[in-house]
Every structure is written in structure tokens, then in C-alpha cells.
Amino acid sequence: MSKGHSVVAAGHALTAAAAAEILADGGNAFDAAIAGVCMAFVAEAVFASPGGGGFLMARQAGRSTVKLFDFFVDTPLKRRQADEVSFFPIEANFGPATQEFHIGLGSSATPGIAQGLFAMHEALGTLPMKRLVEPAVTAARQGFPLTAFQAYLFTVIAPILQESEGTRAIFAPGGKLLEAGDTFRNEGLAETLSWLAEDGARLFTEGDIGRAIVAQSRDRGGHLTMQDLTRYRVELRDPLLWRHGRASVALNPPPSAGGALIAFGLAYLEALAASGEAIDTHALHAAMTATNEARTRHGEGLAERLAGGVLADEIRKAVRHPKAYRGTTHINVIDKDGNAAAVSLSNGEGNGFIVGEHGFMLNNMLGEEDLCAHDDWREGVRLSSMMAPTIILEPDGTVTALGTGGSNRIRTAILQVAVNLLAHGMRVEDAVTAPRIHVERDGTTSFEPGLPEDMETALRALGERARPWPAQNLFFGGVHTARWHEKRGVEGAGDPRRQGTSRTV
Template sequence: MQKLNGVVAAGHQETALAGLAMFPLGGNAFDAAVASMLAACVAEPGLTSLGGGGFLLAHTHTNQNILFDFFTQTPSIKQSKSQVDFYPVDVNFGGSVQEFHIGLGSMAVPGVAAGVFKVHQTLGKLPLKVVAEPAINLARNGLEINTFQAYTFNPILSSILLSSPEGREIYAPQGSILQAGERIVMKNLANTLEYLVQQGFEEFYQGEIARQLVADCQQGGGYLTEEDLRRYRVIERQPLRIGYRGKQILTNPPPSSGGTLIGLGLELLSGIEVANLEFGSCRHLRMLADVMRLTNTVRKQGFDDRLHEQNMAAEFLSPEHLQPYLQELQETVNKWGSTTHISVVDSEGNAASVTTSNGEGSGYMIPGTGIMINNMLGEEDLNPHGFHEWRENVRLSSMMAPTLILDGDRLEMVIGSGGSNRIRTAILQVISNYLDFGMSLAAAVNRPRVHWENYRFDIEPGFNQTEINHLQLADHSEIVQWGERNMFFGGVNGVATNADGTILGTGDIRRSGVSLGI
């Protein structure tokens, strides 16, 4: 097998191609990740944006591990709810309807623009102009919309994408929303990217773009202020490290919740001989439902309130804290989630796992820029205590969990997922499929999944129907069988490295994911 210089797995072919183009130019995995992040804002505009937030987990060839936190920040000042532009919309996934809130009052301080610049400045090799060029060309010349992107546009996000004049100009230039096979062009975004590359990405936070955003918030009912934007910073964190089946799992630490909740799930699974259970059997599905249910139970017991405390993860993952949940799970076994992800590995041993999101988008686009701002203050998953109850000037907690698997010091896998509240259960199942059942990366990612939440157990097609017919859950949750694979169950894109140095990637078929190597 030919040795590759690098592999990129992403949610769209153009996203992956932008990253792949960096390797022949002498770029590394981090140049590729930044190029892909920028291209995703064009190729996957329903999922990510410079106005959103995210995380990049970096592993360097010198075995340095850094989690770049550029997720969204809560505003510093609250207003009366009656003065805030904040209203609900329903998002229909086909088998499930979820309510989100949008408007100027749903916008948190964005971080992707700062994250792009920080990661490139810290770990990149190529000039930023070179790294941004594929995204700029893509935005200016346009690209053909694929079936999955058309699905995210309509029916899922149509009411949001078309809620502003610039949104209608981009997504419905002829009066009706773009369909698969038609071309989307984002010339204003191309111009904005060129401007930011020339002037510096700090212009997004302190220049005319920032002033326009703040002025519209002040006039229309948003929270964001000049101070909120000016003092935003990317935070470098130590990844959360979890041992599982002799491997080391590195993932997103607090104050984000997703990584720690994955850790909770893995700690629960570690007490079970999962390999002895047939994949998709009644016992396997029951065990997954119980692990997800128990993880949610732990979360409700002060978890979210303590995410900003030091050593919080160590306490919640300690054997003493988990013992009653482990015992309940073992007794049970013996009785019978708009987000996108990019994974990159290069031949030097550098790796990047990056998850970004714009939520569903607030509906507001900064005039003349092509940039829609996030609606993270309107995401129920990110506001467990209720809307408008957030603490001022803190990082919002996120389910995003860019993840690495290490075998000793050797990088073995880079994965992550989109999917809102389903991110943690998607990644948990892929890790278990790979390490417990010995599946290949492609099989681990694309086997059917389940998700338990709020006494509802959603099951993708592909499991044995006889096993499902015999499935009885301890909590009498409703069992819902889906008719087709769906983005509701996440979108895991990953890259694996073998001991001989070969690199293999895979994209999640649920979101038309791709993997390309060079």
C-alpha cells in the first residue's frame, strides 16, 4: 500500500480537498485542518461558520497534546427578556422534531474566527494567505450542492437561512431555496476572508465587522457588546485523558461537558465484557441504553453546575463516585446529535481533531460579510437551567468532543462528531465498536447507532429486528425505530493510523462524509 503524506476526513468533499491541498505545498496537519475549517464555512454553511464556535485537539509529532478551546462565550451583560429578540423555531429531522431559539438574543460571542488564526499561528507552517486560498476560491466561484447539504437547507434550516436579506440572496437567489445540483455562491464571504487574511483576524473582533455586529445588537435586541468581542480569547487546555481497554483516550475537558460524559460512559463500559456480547443483540442494545441513561443520571446530579471547578472531571470519573452506577449496570447486564467534524493526520505524526458548529444559526448575517452568527444561547442542550439563565462572561459548555486514541505514545485514531446532544453517544459507540468488537474504522463509524434521552430510545435501521422485538428497557422507555439512517445520530469522521505508518480515513455516510488522502 502506498504511504500517504496525509489524510483528511470531513463532512464534504470540498472541505477535505481544501485541507488535502496543503500537503503538496509543504503544509502539515494543522495547515490542513485550518484550510478545511475555512472551506467548511462555504461547503457546509448550514453546519458551521466563522460566527460559530468549536474546539481543535492537536497531537504533534513530538507528542505534545493541546486542546484549543474557541467555543462561544456568554455576553457580559444581560437585558430584560422583553427587550431581547429571541423566538422559537422547530427543526424537523424526519423522525424527531427539536425546538431551537434564534434571533439576535440567541447569539453568543463567536470563536471560530479567533480559533482559525490561533491554531495557524501556533502550529501551522504555511502562510495564512495560502491556507485560506481554497476557501476564498470556493466562496467566489461557488460549488454544486449535494443531497445532504440540500437536506440541511430544506426542510431543516430553511426558515433560518432565509430570515435575512443576505441569507435569501445566498440560499434563494431565484426566489426559492437552492436544491441539490444547483450552485451556491458566497462572494461576500470570499471578500471577507480576503480582508481578514490581509488585515488580521482581530478585525473580526475589533474592526468594522465588530462595530456593525454590535450596532445591530443594540438596535435590534441582542446582547453582544464591543467589550464582549474585544476581550474574547482562545484558551489552550490540557486534554482530558481516559484509560480504556489498554488505550489512552484524549478528549475535550471541562468546562465543556461532552468529553467528560464520554469518559463516564467508557468508565461504565470498562466494567463489562462488551466483546462477549454480540453486536446489535438484545443484550448489547439494552446495555447501551442503560449506559446512556446512567450517564444522564450522573449529569443531573450537580454535573453542569460544577463544570468550571478545578478537578471536577477527576472527581466525577473516580471509582468511588461511579461505584453505585457500575453496580447497577453490571446487575442489569447480568440479568439479561448542527455541527461538523474534521479529522486530519499527516505522515510526520501530527494530528488534528476539530469540531465546529454554528448551532442552527441565529438567522442574522452581518451585512455585507456572508457570515451568519451562531444561536448558542438558543440551544436547549447548552442551557440546561433554562434560556436567559446563563452566567455572564463564561465559556458555554458544549457536547463537542474532538477525540484521539493513543496506543502508548503512538497515535492510533482521530475522531469526532457533529450531532448536538447525540455527539457523545455517537463517539462512545464508535470507540466501543473499534476497541470492544475489533471493527475497522469504517465499520465502527458506519454501523447503525442508538441514542437514549428523556425516556426515549431511538434506534437506527440495520439492527436485527428479532433482537429489537425482544428488547425491554428497565426504565420502560419508549422504543422508536427509524426508517432510514439520519444525521440525528451524529456524523463521525475519522482517521486511523496503523503500526506500519499507513493512514486510513472514513467519513460518516449519515452526513455524506468523505475521506481523501494524498
């Protein structure tokens, strides 16, 4: 471990630098996380936007409790008639795999990030919000060279970034997508962030940007109204706490799904270990398969049944009878005092239309198949999410913050890194870079190169359900991870699958 006092792990060098700058200026982990979020809007525009939602898992120094700030999106209060709604499919091309998403104004749920930032700041921040947005505002105005990874992401969702005049002006000026090395700037977003720091979250509700969101929705086939924006509330929740060995794992609670699914996977692996099985890739494959089956059977009730011990017998039976056979980013900050912030945020992939001249798209969460299959959603509820910002507390005082993007791969990516850290005792960097697998509900198994030979042979024997990837890929998430101990120091790792980076301060 490095002897640096604080550690940041994030999805872009600029995001990490913004957080580190605030730490160096005397801010705490939560100030730094807010600065990192604002920079992610600029530098990680495919993954994050003021038009989306997210979560903060927060641990304050000296406290044994952890709290979850839920500022994810709400479904609209009233659904418009289908013939009035703009909602249409596009295909994201990951290379070896494709995924269908829906965009248009009818794909947008009520955003919560602006309210979330100010809820975080009011409860936990120390520096003025004007200071916290400064790094992002400067980068958006001056511009910066587009990295090869961000340029690649532009090609993955090219149909979205080229859908409208507004998106083309930012991402494809002159009609051609920006490429690696080109200067990327977003002056409209710079103005929005400066304005947000001045006016607060009301800018996105009854303020000018809120009115622009409502007008766009009304005129271009969306569901959102002023009532949706003004009734939105950030929710403060107790995390789903799960014991794994001697560690306490704080996971995203319902109505989100990701935390419960990770807990089920951890419980299944513990049962395997108790029966004498090795916790290896074969075990992970079995745990992912069992988790998919549990999700199908129990749905939204999975977390409650886990917490009540109801599924213990089911897990044991599954162990005795084994089977034969989307855009998100994450920021971790742990400061010198042990305050820990794990923030996951997402805009989906964006709905394809810039809000006025404000430099950002609203989310397309109602077009995410893993969240709202076939446009099937209930009105006026907090949407469930796979996002799972996680904090692990160990008996010796070690604090670990981790999280990832990756749609329905979030739960399997976090599960694997957590197991690498807790069961195998790996260093953070090794735990993050180890090869991963992912099992879909239909049994299709994607896997990266570098697995043990016997496991790769077994997976390839699945035939049509085997999906080998030629190299590590963002498809398997980007589990940026930070770890802190008062005496041993800090270590961090940004996941190379999503160009992650870490910094110590």
C-alpha cells in the same frame, strides 16, 4: 490500511479537498485543518460559520502529550432587558423527529472561531494564512453545485434560512431555497475570508466586522457589545485523559460536558466487561441510560468526580443493578509525520440574520436547549458544549482522530465508534457505518435499522419510548474518523450520515 502518508476525514468533499491541497503543498496537519475549517464555512454553511466557535484537539508528532484549543463561544457579559431582546422559536424538521431551537440576535453568544484559527496558526502552523484561505475563497467566489445532502439540510432549517432578507439572498435567491445541483456561491464570505487573512483576528474584534457585529446586536435585539468581542480569549487546556483497555483517549475537558459523558460511558462499559457481560448493543443502551442519570446527578462536576475515582463505586453499583428498561461539523487530519488535528466547530443553526454584507450569520448558541434551556445562562462565562473532538493513542503507535456533530447525540455517537474500534477491533469504515442508537434523558430510544434482531425487539418493546428510524440519518451524528500508523499506513472514513468523505495524500 492504505499506504498513503496522510489522511483527511471531513463532512464535505470540498472540505477534504482543501485540507488535502494544503498537505500536498507541504503544509502540516494543522495547516490543513485550518484550510478545512475555512472551506467548511463555505461548503457546510448549515453547520459552520465564522460567527460560531469550536475546539481543536492537537497531537504533535513525537510527543506523548495532547492539547485542547478551546475557542468555543462565551456568554455575553451583560444581559439586556427581555423586552429589548429578539429571541424566538423555530422548529427544525428532521423527518421522523423535530427539534425546537431559538433564533434572533438575542440567541447569539460571543464568537471565537477567528481567534481560534489564529491561535492554532501561531502555535502550530507553517504556511501563510493567505495560502490557507485560498481554496475556500475560490469556492465561495466561483460557486459550486449544491449536493443533495446540503440541499436537504437547507430544508431542515428552512425557517432560519428564510428568516431575513440577508439569509434569503444567499440561501433562497428569488424566494425559493436552493436545490440539489443549483450553484451555491457566497461572495460576501469570500471577501470576509480574504480580509481575515490580511488583518488577522482583530478584524472580528475591534475591526470592521467586529463593529458590524456590535451595531447589528445593538440595533436588532442582541446582547453583544464591543467589550464582549475584545475580552474574548482562546483557552489552551489539558484534555480529559481516559484509559480504555490499553488505549489513552484524549477527550474535551470541562467546562465542556461531552468528554466527561463519553468517559463515563467508557467506564461503565469496562465495568460491564469486568463482570462478564458482552459489550453489545444491550450494553451500550445500559451505558447511555446510566450516563444520563449521572449527568442529572452530578452536572458540571461529573468530570472532576470521574478523574478523582469518586464515581467508581457508583458505576459498579449501576452495573449490579441495571434499569429495566445540533448543527456541528468535524474535520480530522493526520499528516505523514503523525501530527494529528481533530477539529469540531459549530454555529448552532445560525441566528437567522447575516452580519452586514459579510456572508455569515452569528451563532444561536443561547437558543440551544441542550446548552441553555429556557434562555437560562450566566453572564460572561465559556459556554459548555457537547462537542468532543477526540484523539486516541494506542501502545503500538496507532493514532486515531474522530469527532462529530449532532447536538446531544455527539457523546453517544463517539462512544459507539470508539467502542467499535477499541473493543471490537473494527476497521474504521465499518466502525463508522455500523447502526447506532441514542437514549434521551426521558428514556426515549432512537435506533437505526440493522441492529441484531433481539435488540431491535427489545427496543420496540419500549412502546412509546421507542423511536425506530427508517434509515441511517444525520440525527445520529457524523463521526468522521482518521487513523494513522507509521508503518501500517492510514485509513479514514467520512460518515455517510452527513455526507462525510476521506482522502489520503
